[in-house]
Amino acid sequence: MENSPKQQTIELINEAKNILVVSHKNPDGDSLGCLVALKLVLTALEKNVTIACADQPAKMFSFLTEINQLETKIDSSKNLIISLNLDNAEVEKLGYKKNTQENTMDIVISAKEGNFAEEDVKVKRSGAKFDLIIILDSPNLERLGSLAQPADLFYEIPVVNIDHHPANERFGKVNWVELIATSTAEILVSLIEALSKDKNLIDNEVATALLTGLIYDTSSFQNVNTTPKSLTVAAQLVAAGGRQQEIIKHLYKTKSLETLKLWGTILLNVKEDKIHHFLWSSVTKDDIEKAGADESALGGILDELLKSATDVDFALLLSEREGQVHGSLRSIAKGIDVSQIATIFGGGGHEAAAAFRIDGRLVDSENEILEKIRHFQNSGNVGVDMDNVVDKKDEIEEETPAEPKKSENFEIDADGPPPSVQEDIELGEKEVVGSSPLEMEESGIKDEDILGISNPDLSAQKPEELSPFEKSQEDEISDDKSHSDDLKEEDSFTETETKW
Numbered sequence: 043m044e045n046s047p048k049q050q051t052i053e054l055i056n057e058a059k060n061i062l063v064v065s066h067k068n069p070d071g072d073s074l075g076c077l078v079a080l081k082l083v084l085t086a087l088e089k090n091v092t093i094a095c096a097d098q099p100a101k102m103f104s105f106l107t108e109i110n111q112l113e114t115k116i117d118s119s120k121n122l123i124i125s126l127n128l129d130n131a132e133v134e135k136l137g138y139k140k141n142t143q144e145n146t147m148d149i150v151i152s153a154k155e156g157n158f159a160e161e162d163v164k165v166k167r168s169g170a171k172f173d174l175i176i177i178l179d180s181p182n183l184e185r186l187g188s189l190a191q192p193a194d195l196f197y198e199i200p201v202v203n204i205d206h207h208p209a210n211e212r213f214g215k216v217n218w219v220e221l222i223a224t225s226t227a228e229i230l231v232s233l234i235e236a237l238s239k240d241k242n243l244i245d246n247e248v249a250t251a252l253l254t255g256l257i258y259d260t261s262s263f264q265n266v267n268t269t270p271k272s273l274t275v276a277a278q279l280v281a282a283g284g285r286q287q288e289i290i291k292h293l294y295k296t297k298s299l300e301t302l303k304l305w306g307t308i309l310l311n312v313k314e315d316k317i318h319h320f321l322w323s324s325v326t327k328d329d330i331e332k333a334g335a336d337e338s339a340l341g342g343i344l345d346e347l348l349k350s351a352t353d354v355d356f357a358l359l360l361s362e363r364e365g366q367v368h369g370s371l372r373s374i375a376k377g378i379d380v381s382q383i384a385t386i387f388g389g390g391g392h393e394a395a396a397a398f399r400i401d402g403r404l405v406d407s408e409n410e411i412l413e414k415i416r417h418f419q420n421s422g423n424v425g426v427d428m429d430n431v432v433d434k435k436d437e438i439e440e441e442t443p444a445e446p447k448k449s450e451n452f453e454i455d456a457d458g459p460p461p462s463v464q465e466d467i468e469l470g471e472k473e474v475v476g477s478s479p480l481e482m483e484e485s486g487i488k489d490e491d492i493l494g495i496s497n498p499d500l501s502a503q504k505p506e507e508l509s510p511f512e513k514s515q516e517d518e519i520s521d522d523k524s525h526s527d528d529l530k531e532e533d534s535f536t537e538t539e540t541k542w
């Protein structure tokens with residue numbers, strides 16, 4: 043019988059020395075808590091551990107230990123190393139030039155004293171830096187953002203995929219996907235316990251990191267996805283020294299003045315439609331700028347404030363962002379499925395939390411969106427007080443607005459994560475900020491930031507990317523032509539000096 047994913051994971055970890063642990067872009071409390079916990083645990087097991095994520099974590103997560111160890115790029119270079127035996131001579135100068143006739147790159151080494159012989163040179167390859175990759179909380183490789191490239195890394199090195207998303211594409215060599223787990227952190231507790239054979243690996247810091255994941259993905263155990271097991275695991279983590287109060291303070295009780303000002307504006311704009319049982323608010327780009335806040339400050343107001351309203355079925359927040367209007371929806375009354383409303387506009391999500399995005403400006407689309415929603419509810423799709431509607435129904439139907447334009451790269455993870463309002467709902471390349479109560483940063487990674495050594499034109503490389511050599515003055519080679527018959531002035535030649 044084949045070993046369980048858990049057993050296979052433990053075996054791969056035991057065999058590995060250099061482990062890369064990665065998680066999805068726009069990291070959240072679960073992914074970051076898991077990265078930090080595994081960094082601490084695997085380091086305690088004497089592994090070399092690199093933790094990476096395409097984007098920097100939001101400031102609110104800075105209380106997690108080792109979070110500053112998080113890399114935003116992976117060094118996956120596999121270099122060809124030419125090594126020279128120094129027993130017989132010391133290196134005075136090192137250079138390289140392109141031999142266009144034979145299409146070769148010639149490396150030219152001049153000795154200080156003595157001579158180098160052919161047998162002093164050896165060629166070897168530096169293997170990939172890692173022998174195991176653990177991917178956390180990511181339903182597919184694309185969710186790794188810029189870290190998904192170069193993709194061959196994930197095919198050459200064994201991948202352990204640990205996740206709790208139903209849409210997980212089982213892309214790993216080992217796929218440990220537990221759909222009933224509230225968070226990836228909950229799964230890791232079981233892994234770390236199993237790794238704790240010789241010593242207890244769940245100390246205060248590990249417990250705090252894992253508890254952050256559990257608290258984040260359950261909205262502090264308020265969400266419907268909260269299970270008896272998650273409460274038991276949380277109690278266990280608190281007993282192990284997990285600092286629950288510190289986590290709550292950083293995740294929910296620390297708001298910048300700019301965020302509070304923006305929330306004030308949104309609350310002032312709240313309107314209620316008593317007939318159709320919903321409330322909504324809207325915020326323009328201008329409002330966001332005036333408050334001195336950024337879009338990430340929009341996250342949370344729905345979950346922390348608007349969702350607490352009574353006597354309505356759902357809440358809607360419209361926000362203007364870069365030429366588009368984002369709509370974030372939360373169901374308030376039981377049994378209201380807001381994903382049906384998001385679908386009208388080409389969006390989607392879950393019963394409790396959904397989102398959509400359309401092109402255009404708020405001022406032009408707000409009424410259109412509201413009318414569409416009212417019309418939809420009049421058809422009895424969502425909770426609506428039909429007695430109050432009868433008089434107006436015909437009038438509303440006549441004024442059915444034109445179909446709002448859908449944004450093009452629209453994509454919703456239809457069978458996505460459990461109906462947790464914490465889970466981000468993917469809209470094309472962007473996260474729906476309003477679907478998480480926590481601040482999220484848009485990806486700041488640009489293609490040119492991604493380090494690569496694939497450029498064969500060495501003169502175009504930054505020296506530190508290629509080798510530890512430093513460039514020296516260009517004219518030096520003309521003094522040293524005697525060291526090699528092959529050197530011709532017309533050849534392009536780059537001289538470097540050894541500085542190890």
Ligand SMILES: [Mn+2]
Nearest residue numbers: 072179225226
């Ligand atoms: Mn998660």
